[in-house]
Structures are given as structure tokens and as C-alpha cells.
Amino acid sequence: MSMYKLIIQGSDIATQNLKRLAQLAGASQIEAVRPGQLAHQAFKLSPANPAQLDAVHAFCAEAGYECACLPDPLPLSQIGLLVMDMDSTLITIECIDEIADMLGIKPQVAAITERSMRGEIDFRQSLTERVALLAGLDESALKRVYTERLQLMPGAQTLLTALQKQGVKTLLISGGFTFFTDRLKARLGLTEAIANTLEVVDGKLTGRLLGELIDAQSKADELVRLREELGLRNDQVIAIGDGANDLKMLAAAGFGIACHAKPLVRTQARYCLDSVGLDGVLAFFD
Incomplete structure (x- = not known):
């Protein structure tokens, strides 16, 4: 028993x-x-x-x-993989909303973001619409968002440090943008980072994305890929996210944890953290 x-x-x-x-x-x-x-x-x-x-x-x-x-x-030493969303999970902001603020259109873009996070509209459609609104913005605005507005979620560094000491591999996978995930990977010593790539021509955003779009299914697929590459059991994998776009990823992990999540996600996730920081994940393991 x-x-x-x-x-x-x-x-x-x-x-x-x-x-x-x-x-x-x-x-x-x-x-x-x-x-x-x-x-x-x-x-x-x-x-x-x-x-x-x-x-x-x-x-x-x-x-x-x-x-x-x-x-x-389960002892923490048995965990082998952490898969995390970026926006409003590893970090406190939604990067695309802050980029839009540089154009003075944050309310319009944030409204689409919120509907997508709640699962009311298709993620692919919502992302395409939002990125199109950014056309013409100078690429330097991305750096301003990173340096002036991006902050780690409380407890994130504590969680990552503890897991990395145990040799846990870390995947940051986001429906956001490689401009931010690549920098966070280098800064935090993450194993891998996957996100969407904004097209930039002559130093300005075109309003389009390059390559395959990272969506809910992509997140789940990448989790399974890395889990199998590492030869891990399902109960050795933690996934953390906050939006409808993360539900398939959370379901694919032994420990799917909704972090400060939307109501739809809280009702479907196996575990939830609503008020404490990401270090609260550590309390689940001996």
C-alpha cells in the first residue's frame, strides 16, 4: 500500500x-x-x-x-530532468507584452496573451497575431526588456542550484523567443533552451517568426525526447508551467506543477504552487 x-x-x-x-x-x-x-x-x-x-x-x-x-x-537525488516554461514561470514577466510596451501597444497585446493563457484562443493563432503587431520595432528594444524588466521568479535560483548540485538536466522551453531563452540558458547554466525565433531584417522586427513554431505539443514532445535520451522514468521528471500552452507538458511529467497559474491550468495540473516561490518545488522531495 x-x-x-x-x-x-x-x-x-x-x-x-x-x-x-x-x-x-x-x-x-x-x-x-x-x-x-x-x-x-x-x-x-x-x-x-x-x-x-x-x-x-x-x-x-x-x-x-x-x-x-x-x-x-522520492529523494531529490532520483530526479533527472526539470522542464520549465519561461514567461511568468522562470521569470516574472511576459516578454512579448513588455516588447509591445516599447511600441505603446501593451494593452492590446497583453489582452491576446491573457486569452491565450486561459485557453480561450489557439496559441499558434494568438502568437502569430501578437508578433505581427511588433513589426517595425528596433531590435534594441529586446535588449532593453531583458536588462530593464526581466526578473527571475522568486525561488528560481534556489531551485535550480539545488537541482544542478544533484546533476539534474534542465530544459527551458518557451512559446516566447530565443533572444531571451538563450541569454537565460547562459546566465543560469541550463542544459538546453528551445523557443521561437523572431525574424529581424536591417535591425528591425518584421512581425514574422522563423522556423517551426513552439507550441503546446512541441513542449510535450521535447520533454519526452529528452526524458528518453536520458533513460529516465516518468517519475524522475519535473515540469513547471502556468498557461494552457503548458498543459500537455505538465501531463507528460511525473511531477507536473502549475506555478501561479491560470484557473484552467490549476484545475488540471497534478500539483500547484499559488503563493510561494519556485523553491517550494523542493519541499516535495526528501
């Missing part, structure tokens, strides 16, 4: 609330997880009864805690 653990995370978790959650989950042990390593508090409650999770989720929602129920504790 599988042994389950309940992971509770938050910025300030009261002891009496932990005890109540243990009671609700049928757990007899409460253990601090990675104290001092995370930017927040995390606790493991075990053994947890997965049949009693409705009350646990309701309590955590009211208290503002994150909760995840995982079977059979």
Missing part, C-alpha cells in the same frame, strides 16, 4: 493550524521540511490519508497555505 505525505507550505504557519491539518489528514507525524533552505515555511505531515483531502484543501484555502499530497517520498 502506498504511503502518502502531505506537504504544507506558507509564509507563517501557526502550530495549532498544523496540528489541525494533521488531524484532518489522519497524520501522526509533523516534520519541518528543508528548514533554512526555503524562503518560507514547509512541513511534511505523514502518513496522510488521500481520501480525507477535501477538508485539508478547504482549510488551506482559508488559511492561505499551499498543500500537496504525494505518494511514496
Whole structure:
């Protein structure tokens, strides 16, 4: 019979609330997880009864805690691959929206981005429409977005450092642009980065993309390709994303984690992080 653990995370978790959650989950042990390593508090409650999770989720929602129920504790050393989305996942911004801001059309482009992220319109169609609106912009605007606006998601560096120490391979795959993924790959020491390429002629964006477009299926396919190349089991793969374009990728991983995601993604992902940083992923593993 599988042994389950309940992971509770938050910025300030009261002891009496932990005890109540243990009671609700049928757990007899409460253990601090990675104290001092995370930017927040995390606790493991075990053994947890997965049949009693409705009350646990309701309590955590009211208290503002994150909760995840995982079977059979897996050591971090067993993880072999991390696959991540870029925009609003590894970094805090949507690059295309910030590029559009350089043209004074951020609201128009951001509205299309939001609809695509919620799964209301086809990603390929939405990306083509948005990129077309960027025609004529000087390529130097991309560098300004990278240097002035791009920031890593809280906890991202902690997560990557911990995984890279274990020899975990890292794939950054994005429906965004190689201008940003290539720089992040070099900066963060990532194994591989895949994204779309903006066409530039005479130093200006043409409003078109070059080559094959990276979409939801591409993300899932690349995850499977690299997993098989590395000879990994499915439960040795973590995938993290936030939009509808990431759902197939999340489903293809043993640990598909929605990060600060849209409602559609939160309801379909196996695990969610809604308030803590990306370092919260580390709490899932022994």
C-alpha cells in the first residue's frame, strides 16, 4: 500500500493550524521540511490519508497555505530532468507584452496573451497575431526588456542550484523567443533552451517568426525526447508551467506543477504552487 505525505507550505504557519491539518489528514507525524533552505515555511505531515483531502484543501484555502499530497517520498537525488516554461514561470514577466510596451501597444497585446493563457484562443493563432503587431520595432528594444524588466521568479535560483548540485538536466522551453531563452540558458547554466525565433531584417522586427513554431505539443514532445535520451522514468521528471500552452507538458511529467497559474491550468495540473516561490518545488522531495 502506498504511503502518502502531505506537504504544507506558507509564509507563517501557526502550530495549532498544523496540528489541525494533521488531524484532518489522519497524520501522526509533523516534520519541518528543508528548514533554512526555503524562503518560507514547509512541513511534511505523514502518513496522510488521500481520501480525507477535501477538508485539508478547504482549510488551506482559508488559511492561505499551499498543500500537496504525494505518494511514496522520492529523494531529490532520483530526479533527472526539470522542464520549465519561461514567461511568468522562470521569470516574472511576459516578454512579448513588455516588447509591445516599447511600441505603446501593451494593452492590446497583453489582452491576446491573457486569452491565450486561459485557453480561450489557439496559441499558434494568438502568437502569430501578437508578433505581427511588433513589426517595425528596433531590435534594441529586446535588449532593453531583458536588462530593464526581466526578473527571475522568486525561488528560481534556489531551485535550480539545488537541482544542478544533484546533476539534474534542465530544459527551458518557451512559446516566447530565443533572444531571451538563450541569454537565460547562459546566465543560469541550463542544459538546453528551445523557443521561437523572431525574424529581424536591417535591425528591425518584421512581425514574422522563423522556423517551426513552439507550441503546446512541441513542449510535450521535447520533454519526452529528452526524458528518453536520458533513460529516465516518468517519475524522475519535473515540469513547471502556468498557461494552457503548458498543459500537455505538465501531463507528460511525473511531477507536473502549475506555478501561479491560470484557473484552467490549476484545475488540471497534478500539483500547484499559488503563493510561494519556485523553491517550494523542493519541499516535495526528501
